[in-house]
Structures are given as C-alpha cells and as structure tokens.
Amino acid sequence: MKTSRTFYGWTMVLFFIAQPAFGSSEVSFLNSAREGQTIYERSCLICHGVSGKGDGPAAFYNAAFSASRARDFTVGYYKFRSTVSGSLPLDEDLFRTITNGIPGYMPSFSGLSLEQRWQVVAYIKSFYSGFQDETPESISLNGSPIPFTAASVQRGKALYEEMDCSSCHGRQARGDGSVALAGELKDSRGLSISPNDLTNRTGWKNGTTARDVVRTLRTGLDGTPMPSYESQLAGHEEDAWHLANYVLSLSHHE
Amino acid sequence: MFSPALYLHRFLLLSTPLVLGVVAVQILGPVEMTYAGTLEGTVHYRGKPPPPKVLQVIKDQDHCGAEVSIQSIQIHDAHGFLSNAVVSVEGVKGSGEEVVEIERPVINTRCAFSPRISMARQGQEIEIRNQDPILHNTHIKYRGRTFLNVAQVPGGNPIVKRLKRSGLHTIWCDKHIFMEGSLLVFSHPYYSMTNQTGMFRIEGIPAGKHPIRVWHETLGILEKVVNVTEKGIIQVKFTYP
Amino acid sequence: MAYGERFFQPCLKSVLALAFVLFSTSFPGWIPEAEAIPAFARKYQVNCHVCHTRQPRLNPFGERFLENGYQMPGTEDGGIVAKLKYGDLTLDQVSNYLGVLFATSGVEHTELKQEISGSGDQTELGTPAILRMFTVGTVTNNVGFFVDMTTIFGRSSELELGRAFITLNNLAGMNWAHLRVGRFDPSAFFSMAEARPQFVPLGPKLAPPFGPLSTPTVNRWSLTQSAEASKFFGLFDRNRGAIQPWESTLYNSNKEVGIDIHGRPFGDWFLYQIGVLNGGNERAGDSNNSKDWYVMTRFDYAQSHDFSVNLSGFAYIGNHNAKVSTNADVSRSRYGVGARLRYKLVDIYGAYTIDRVTDLPTGMEAIFDSTATGVTVEAHAIVTDRLLIGTRYDHMDAGGLLATRKSATFVGLQARYYLRSNITFNIRNDFNVRDSEGGLSAARNLRNRFSAGLAIVF
Numbered sequence: 017m018k019t020s021r022t023f024y025g026w027t028m029v030l031f032f033i034a035q036p037a038f039g040s041s042e043v044s045f046l047n048s049a050r051e052g053q054t055i056y057e058r059s060c061l062i063c064h065g066v067s068g069k070g071d072g073p074a075a076f077y078n079a080a081f082s083a084s085r086a087r088d089f090t091v092g093y094y095k096f097r098s099t100v101s102g103s104l105p106l107d108e109d110l111f112r113t114i115t116n117g118i119p120g121y122m123p124s125f126s127g128l129s130l131e132q133r134w135q136v137v138a139y140i141k142s143f144y145s146g147f148q149d150e151t152p153e154s155i156s157l158n159g160s161p162i163p164f165t166a167a168s169v170q171r172g173k174a175l176y177e178e179m180d181c182s183s184c185h186g187r188q189a190r191g192d193g194s195v196a197l198a199g200e201l202k203d204s205r206g207l208s209i210s211p212n213d214l215t216n217r218t219g220w221k222n223g224t225t226a227r228d229v230v231r232t233l234r235t236g237l238d239g240t241p242m243p244s245y246e247s248q249l250a251g252h253e254e255d256a257w258h259l260a261n262y263v264l265s266l267s268h269h270e
Numbered sequence: 271m272f273s274p275a276l277y278l279h280r281f282l283l284l285s286t287p288l289v290l291g292v293v294a295v296q297i298l299g300p301v302e303m304t305y306a307g308t309l310e311g312t313v314h315y316r317g318k319p320p321p322p323k324v325l326q327v328i329k330d331q332d333h334c335g336a337e338v339s340i341q342s343i344q345i346h347d348a349h350g351f352l353s354n355a356v357v358s359v360e361g362v363k364g365s366g367e368e369v370v371e372i373e374r375p376v377i378n379t380r381c382a383f384s385p386r387i388s389m390a391r392q393g394q395e396i397e398i399r400n401q402d403p404i405l406h407n408t409h410i411k412y413r414g415r416t417f418l419n420v421a422q423v424p425g426g427n428p429i430v431k432r433l434k435r436s437g438l439h440t441i442w443c444d445k446h447i448f449m450e451g452s453l454l455v456f457s458h459p460y461y462s463m464t465n466q467t468g469m470f471r472i473e474g475i476p477a478g479k480h481p482i483r484v485w486h487e488t489l490g491i492l493e494k495v496v497n498v499t500e501k502g503i504i505q506v507k508f509t510y511p
Numbered sequence: 512m513a514y515g516e517r518f519f520q521p522c523l524k525s526v527l528a529l530a531f532v533l534f535s536t537s538f539p540g541w542i543p544e545a546e547a548i549p550a551f552a553r554k555y556q557v558n559c560h561v562c563h564t565r566q567p568r569l570n571p572f573g574e575r576f577l578e579n580g581y582q583m584p585g586t587e588d589g590g591i592v593a594k595l596k597y598g599d600l601t602l603d604q605v606s607n608y609l610g611v612l613f614a615t616s617g618v619e620h621t622e623l624k625q626e627i628s629g630s631g632d633q634t635e636l637g638t639p640a641i642l643r644m645f646t647v648g649t650v651t652n653n654v655g656f657f658v659d660m661t662t663i664f665g666r667s668s669e670l671e672l673g674r675a676f677i678t679l680n681n682l683a684g685m686n687w688a689h690l691r692v693g694r695f696d697p698s699a700f701f702s703m704a705e706a707r708p709q710f711v712p713l714g715p716k717l718a719p720p721f722g723p724l725s726t727p728t729v730n731r732w733s734l735t736q737s738a739e740a741s742k743f744f745g746l747f748d749r750n751r752g753a754i755q756p757w758e759s760t761l762y763n764s765n766k767e768v769g770i771d772i773h774g775r776p777f778g779d780w781f782l783y784q785i786g787v788l789n790g791g792n793e794r795a796g797d798s799n800n801s802k803d804w805y806v807m808t809r810f811d812y813a814q815s816h817d818f819s820v821n822l823s824g825f826a827y828i829g830n831h832n833a834k835v836s837t838n839a840d841v842s843r844s845r846y847g848v849g850a851r852l853r854y855k856l857v858d859i860y861g862a863y864t865i866d867r868v869t870d871l872p873t874g875m876e877a878i879f880d881s882t883a884t885g886v887t888v889e890a891h892a893i894v895t896d897r898l899l900i901g902t903r904y905d906h907m908d909a910g911g912l913l914a915t916r917k918s919a920t921f922v923g924l925q926a927r928y929y930l931r932s933n934i935t936f937n938i939r940n941d942f943n944v945r946d947s948e949g950g951l952s953a954a955r956n957l958r959n960r961f962s963a964g965l966a967i968v969f
Contacts (some may be wrong), residue, residue: 019531026385047868055585058686058779060585061814066814066815071815071816071817072814072817073815073817073818073819074561074570074572074573075817077560077854077856077893080855080856080893081898085485088414092415093414093415093416101416101420102410102419104429116896117555117556117557119556121558121561122557123557123583123827124556124586126586127585127587128585131583151291171341178423179423180405180445183405184444184445194329195328195445201634204411204414204416205758211881221369236419236420236421237772238416238419239416241407241419243408243409243419243420243568244419245420245421247420247427247428247429248421248423248426267906
C-alpha cells in the first residue's frame with residue numbers, strides 16, 4: 017500500500033516537473049475539441065460527415081464527377097498548408113481555410129467567432145491520430161515580397177516555362193495544358209481534376225495574393241497533381257515571388 | 271500550446287535513469303539465446319503472361335517515345351521464374367540493431383522510375399533524383415495520404431525524405447501517368463526481392479513459425495506459414511496465380 | 512468592380528431582350544416554375560451544387576441554409592461576405608440580392624382523345640414563358656427577407672407579387688425558433704416542398720363560363736403534384752373563384768399570408784413547424800376573420816455515407832376557408848405524410864395526403880364526397896455531369912361533387928440537360944394511366960403530353 021502511494025506521489029511530482037504547461041494545455045485542447053464538436057455538427061457535418069470522412073449527405077453533389085470533394089479528415093493529407101509536401105498542416109492553415117472558405121466549394125465561415133474557429137480546428141484534428149504524434153514541418157514564408165514590376169513579371173514568365181507550369185496550366189495559363197486536356201489528371205480519390213485557370217482569379221482556392229501563390233508553389237497541393245517546388249527553389253526563393261508576380265499579372269486586378 | 275515533441279523529450283530525459291536500471295538488470299541476469307534460420311526459395315508464375323500494357327504518351331514524346339509498353343510480369347525460362355516479387359517474413363519484430371543508412375534512390379530516368387520496385391527499412395531515407403532533361407513530379411502515396419509530391423526540373427536538386435512508416439508506398443508521376451513504381455517499407459530486416467531467376471534468400475530469421483508473404487505489383491499477395499528452424503536452410507516455393 | 516456585377520448586368524440585359532421577343536408574341540399559357548436563386552451563389556462565392564442536388568431541388572446543406580433564414584449554419588453574420596464596408600456604413604452589392612429566372616416551353620404537344628370543345632391535338636411553340644425576379648437575403652444578423660415577382664407572358668403583362676416575407680432567425684437560442692411573417696410557402700420545410708419539383712406543373716386550358724361561383728370548362732387537365740393538389744371538384748375560394756382540383760392549396764400552397772415558426776431545438780434529427788394563416792387563398796386581409804393553422808414535424812437522418820433520409824407528417828386544420836356553389840362556407844383540412852431519401856446521386860421523395868371538407872351545408876352531403884386523397888412519388892438520378900433523368904407518379908382519388916368528380920392518374924418521364932448549372936434544357940412526356948376508362952372529363956381526355964423547354968437563372 018505504502019509503495020503504491022509513494023509511487024503515485026513520485027509520478028505526480030515527476031509529471032509536474034516535466035510538464036508544467038502540459039496539463040493545462042491538454043485540458044484546454046480537449047475542451048476546445050468538445051466545443052468544436054458542437055459547432056462542427058451544425059456547420060460542417062452536412063458536408064464533412066459525422067466521422068469526418070468527407071461523406072456528409074450534401075458533399076457528393078458538388079463534386080460527383082470531378083474534384084474537389086469535401087476533405088476526408090481521417091486520412092491526413094491537406095491541400096492548403098504552409099508545410100512541406102506530405103506534412104500535416106499547421107493549425108493556422110486549417111484556421112485560414114475555415115475563415116476564407118474555398119471559392120466554389122466551401123463558404124467562408126468567418127461568421128464564426130475567432131474562438132469558435134479555433135475550437136473547430138481542435139475538433140477537426142481529433143479525426144486523425146497523426147496530429148498527436150507528428151510535428152508539421154513548416155516552410156518559412158517570411159521574407160519581403162519582390163515588388164510587382166515589369167522586370168519581375170518578365171522573370172516570372174521565363175520561370176513559368178522553366179518550371180514547366182504550362183504542361184498542366186497551359187501556355188496561356190488558362191488551365192488547358194496538354195496533360196490537362198488529355199484528361200489524365202486525377203486527385204487522390206481518383207476524381208478528374210482540372211488545373212486552375214490562372215487568368216481568372218475568382219476560382220483560386222488557396223488565395224489570391226502573391227504570398228498565397230508563393231505558398232502554393234512551395235508547398236504544393238497534397239492530394240492533387242500540383243507538386244511542391246520547394247527543393248527546386250532552394251537557395252533562390254525569390255524566384256517564387258517572380259513567378260507569383262507573373263501569375264498575378266495574367267488576371268485583372270480588382 | 272500542447273507540444274508532443276517537447277513532452278516526449280522531457281519524458282525521455284527523466285526516464286533515462288530508470289531505463290538504464292532496467293537494462294543493467296537485463297545484462298546482469300540470465301540472457302536468452304535467440305537462434306536464427308535462413309529461408310530460400312523461388313517464386314513462379316504458371317501460364318503465359320498477359321500481353322504488356324501499352325500506353326500512349328501525350329507529353330514529352332521526343333524524350334519518352336510515342337508509346338510505352340509495361341510488362342510487370344517478368345518471367346525467366348520455361349519454369350516461369352518470376353522476378354521483382356518481394357518476399358517478407360511477417361509477424362517478426364526487428365532486432366534491436368540500428369537501421370543502416372544506405373542510399374535508397376528512386377531515379378527518374380528515361381521516363382520511368384529506377385528501380386521500379388524497391389524496398390527499404392522503416393527509418394531509412396530515400397533520395398529522389400531526376401536524370402531526364404524534362405520536368406518530372408514524383409508523387410508518392412501511403413495509405414491514401416500524400417507522402418510526397420515534388421517537382422523536379424532537369425538537373426534539379428535531389429530530394430531526401432525519411433520513411434517513417436512501414437507498408438506499401440505507391441509512386442507515380444502526374445505529368446507522365448505511365449510512370450509507376452512501388453516502394454515497400456518494412457519495420458524489420460527480413461525481406462528480399464526475387465532476382466532475374468526468381469530466387470530469393472532471407473537470412474537471420476528468428477526461429478519459429480512465421481507467415482511468409484510474397485507481394486507482386488500486379489499479381490497481388492501470396493502467403494504461407496513456414497517453420498523456421500535455427501539450423502539449416504528452409505526451402506519454399508510460391509506459385510502465381 | 513465585383514465579380515457578381517460584371518456577371519449580372521450583361522446577363523440581365525440579354526434575358527430582358529429575350530423576354531421582350533417572347534412577350535411580343537404572347538400566347539396564353541401557364542407557369543413552368545423553378546426555384547433557384549443564383550444571388551446566393553454570388554454572395555457566398557460557391558457553386559450551385561453546394562446547396563442544390565440539381566436545381567431546384569435542395570441538398571441537405573441547402574435545406575439547413577433555407578431553414579436558417581438564408582444564412583450558412585453557424586455564420587449568422589448578416590451576410591458580411593457580401594458587404595463592402597465604408598466606415599460604419601455597409602453597402603450591399605445589389606447583385607448579391609437579385610436573381611432572375613426565365614423559363615419557357617420551346618415545344619408543347621398535347622394529345623386529346625375526346626374533345627370537349629372544338630380543337631384536336633395541339634402543338635404550341637414558345638409557350639408558356641415566365642420571367643421571375645427574386646430579391647432575397649439578409650439585412651443584418653438573423654434578419655432576412657424574400658420577395659419574388661413574376662410575369663407570365665400571355666396571361667398578364669404585369670409583374671405580379673408572389674411570396675413576400677421577413678424572416679427572424681435563431682430566436683431564443685441557436686436553431687430554436689425561426690420566424691417567418693408575410694406571404695410564404697408553408698411547405699418549404701416538408702419532405703416534399705411545393706416550390707421545388709423537378710417536374711414543374713404543366714398548365715390547364717380553360718374555357719367559359721368564368722365568374723363568381725361558376726366552374727370553367729376544363730379543356731385540358733393540368734399536371735401538378737396530386738399530393739399537394741386541392742383534389743375537390745366544385746369548391747370555390749373566399750373570393751368565389753373556382754378552386755380547380757389540381758391547384759396547390761392549404762399546407763402546400765405556394766403563397767399564403769400568416770406567421771410560421773420552425774426550428775430544431777433538440778439537434779439535427781428533429782424539426783418542428785407550427786403556423787397560422789389567413790387561409791382561403793386570399794391575397795390580403797381575411798374576410799371571415801377565422802384562421803387556418805398547421806403543425807408539421809420532421810425527422811432527419813443526415814450524417815454520413817453520402818446518404819440522408821427524412822420523414823415528415825403534418826396536419827392542416829382549415830376554418831371556413833372555402834365555399835361551395837351555394838356560397839356557404841366550408842372548411843378544408845389536410846393531413847399528410849412525406850418522405851425523402853437521397854443517396855449519392857439518387858433522389859426519391861413523395862407524399863400522401865388526405866383532404867377533408869367539413870361544415871358542408873345540409874343536404875349537400877349526399878352529392879358531395881367530403882374525402883379525397885392524393886399521392887405523388889418522384890425519383891431522379893443524376894447520370895452524368897450534365898444529365899438528370901427522372902420519373903413521377905401522381906394519383907388523385909378526387910372528391911367533391913359526385914356528378915363531375917373524376918380521379919386522375921398520370922406518369923411522367925423527364926430528362927434534363929444542364930448546359931451549365933444554371934441553364935437547363937428539358938424534355939418530358941406525361942401519359943394518362945386511365946385514358947382507356949373514357950368519360951367526358953378532362954382527367955380522361957388528356958392522353959399524352961410532350962414538352963421540351965429551357966430555363967435560365969441568373
């Protein structure tokens with residue numbers, strides 16, 4: 017009896033020495049997830065499903081024959097990240113998607129309070145165990161953007177060819193590259209997926225600022241054919257900004 | 271913020287003395303000997319292999335050719351010895367030895383992955399290279415989840431990534447959908463691939479009854495339970511279909 | 512300039528130009544109605560299919576959006592995504608509140624077996640045609656509105672007011688009570704909503720006598736949902752206009768004036784609705800100062816596997832809301848059950864209703880059947896990205912004056928081709944299951960009806 021009590025006492029002492037912040041943060045995470053569940057069930061479940069598999073009763077209609085279907089939160093890949101290819105997203109990435117929505121596919125939930133959105137983030141993460149034992153590898157997207165100048169756009173245009181963006185997005189960047197026209201592009205669920213028309217900004221799912229475009233280029237869109245160019249840009253990251261400037265120059269500015 | 275890495279780190283730091291104690295007891299106490307056996311065998315394919323899959327190339331025909339013919343069932347002589355089948359011992363844990371860091375390249379060359387079928391130990395790294403004068407994207411999927419999807423321009427930087435989980439990783443290139451490959455990752459060292467004459471050999475297997483599994487990219491999986499004894503060489507023969 | 516405005520203005524011009532051409536060659540006609548409000552797609556920057564299975568049918572998300580007063584569930588924000596902000600002043604983008612529907616039958620061919628008055632088989636071109644404008648949205652958190660106005664070419668050149676109501680949402684707590692006040696469609700949340708059939712009603716042809724308490728001669732039977740129909744022969748509204756047996760009435764009327772509350776206080780599985788109406792198809796006012804009331808409950812399962820199902824039942828109690836030919840008031844009531852099942856791209860739904868007329872004047876019971884029933888079952892499948900096929904079964908066991916009443920059973924087949932998600936061509940054929948029974952009645956004479964048409968919403 018004495019032994020077990022001593023053991024318990026020591027364990028508690030060790031626990032508190034080891035992780036003074038851990039206890040409270042775990043509790044608050046669980047509370048967030050519980051609150052998040054209530055919001056999820058009202059705002060998200062109809063598309064993403066009760067178990068987060070993206071099989072809610074309304075999801076199918078928007079993407080019955082082609083991508084993008086509602087995200088399956090149980091598999092662990094995400095398109096919109098600021099992390100390396102194959103990595104889980106940061107909480108901020110999930111938060112951003114909830115806030116902005118995805119043009120055409122998911123409405124903005126900016127009407128939820130900041131706290132509520134973080135709670136939903138916590139709940140969404142509970143669908144996939146990897147969030148507990150993997151650390152997302154983020155890509156630093158800081159650094160000053162290259163100004164939008166004619167020279168930068170020109171450099172971006174050269175890079176567009178060099179990086180072979182046209183195979184999918186087309187010479188005119190209308191999403192009509194030869195690989196796309198052949199109908200060979202598929203997403204992770206085997207659904208046909210078309211590359212974005214880079215001349216029409218309204219449909220860009222990952223955002224429309226230069227930083228958003230740079231993020232897309234460097235992280236890739238997991239689950240789609242869009243690869244990460246991170247390692248190709250290593251050492252000359254400013255090229256991503258030139259390319260972004262070129263892409264932005266193709267659509268008119270609101 | 272909840273940080274599993276930090277927690278783990280602190281846990282390890284604090285539990286080290288305890289672990290050392292346990293290890294000391296293990297060393298000073300009686301040590302059980304483990305014996306190891308060797309498995310040898312062949313994989314066969316019965317019958318005539320189907321005609322190769324022929325795919326039209328719609329991109330980079332100058333480099334990749336107008337069409338690509340893929341024969342995944344490679345047979346040697348009349349006995350039907352099948353190459354590129356991966357044989358592994360299931361249900362055994364890896365011995366405690368360190369995972370050896372050896373180069374595990376997946377090379378994009380002549381619009382194909384080389385090697386097309388590869389194996390690795392969990393914890394090792396793979397290195398992806400592009401030797402073609404055109405852009406490739408190497409897309410690897412593991413259990414429905416993107417493991418990696420990276421673009422490589424001609425002469426682009428190689429990409430290194432650690433294999434954290436065991437199981438089948440499928441590889442393809444979205445730009446050239448005829449490019450396919452597979453990477454099998456194991457949590458133990460007891461695996462081998464049949465050579466051109468359909469033969470394989472796995473050494474150092476702990477004694478006991480183990481299921482032996484054969485995987486082939488198009489023919490699927492075969493399994494047999496084999497009693498591995500500490501001495502001698504156990505012979506097995508697998509036959510598809 | 513906003514994406515919506517760029518899109519909207521040229522489209523409106525071309526719709527109006529097209530409307531003018533058709534208007535200048537006006538025919539007598541009927542309403543091929545449809546419901547889809549692209550203003551919401553513009554406002555929330557989503558595709559039509561976020562809310563619709565295929566227009567005008569709603570998917571479960573669209574249903575929750577509708578119930579929530581045109582707000583995405585969880586974002587009761589007054590539509591901030593659609594508002595430009597200038598300091599404290601918010602300026603709404605008008606195109607995010609306006610929708611236009613234009614629909615017409617390109618060709619309509621009717622086979623009639625036994626002529627009641629004159630003409631034989633008929634083929635008509637370009638008729639009927641309808642132009643409907645919607646103004647709809649939220650003005651601030653949990654306060655919304657809906658107004659629609661319609662012109663039916665040939666029938667009237669005026670823009671006629673349809674529904675017009677205000678919504679106050681999430682009263683007393685999230686999803687507890689949503690209020691509608693004004694002129695609205697009571698059945699909007701029922702398993703089979705009146706305004707959202709894939710098989711739009713095909714109109715009648717009427718001939719004199721017109722006038723108070725007189726029943727017009729029916730030259731061509733109208734094809735509507737039997738479960739929603741009046742089902743009685745020889746009834747009149749409180750203005751003494753004839754209520755035809757096929758007309759959508761009571762709980763399933765498109766526009767009744769009243770107050771209505773619905774909500775899901777216990778979670779997504781259960782919805783209640785209660786309401787009070789002036790009743791009697793009266794446009795405004797309440798001539799006999801008595802009210803109709805109704806209650807509806809609905810049970811939903813909508814969680815996963817691309818599957819949802821709901822069951823609902825209602826009771827609508829009328830109170831002196833109709834007349835018979837003697838000008839005496841009678842009360843019409845309706846009881847009904849409905850169900851809907853959606854799995855992936857299949858949508859099956861239907862309703863069964865029982866109508867009863869009470870308070871009949873003495874002596875009338877012998878010549879008036881006071882009970883009628885109707886059943887409608889529709890099924891659709893989306894077979895390709897652009898093509899929808901469907902079938903509908905309607906059976907009306909009619910009531911009313913025994914001398915003239917005739918039951919009717921029709922089966923329809925339809926294919927809809929979506930050129931884009933907001934431009935639809937459709938071909939459709941309806942045939943009379945009971946045409947061999949004969950008899951001098953419109954419900955027997957209409958043998959077959961083919962129509963091909965198109966609808967555009969912007």
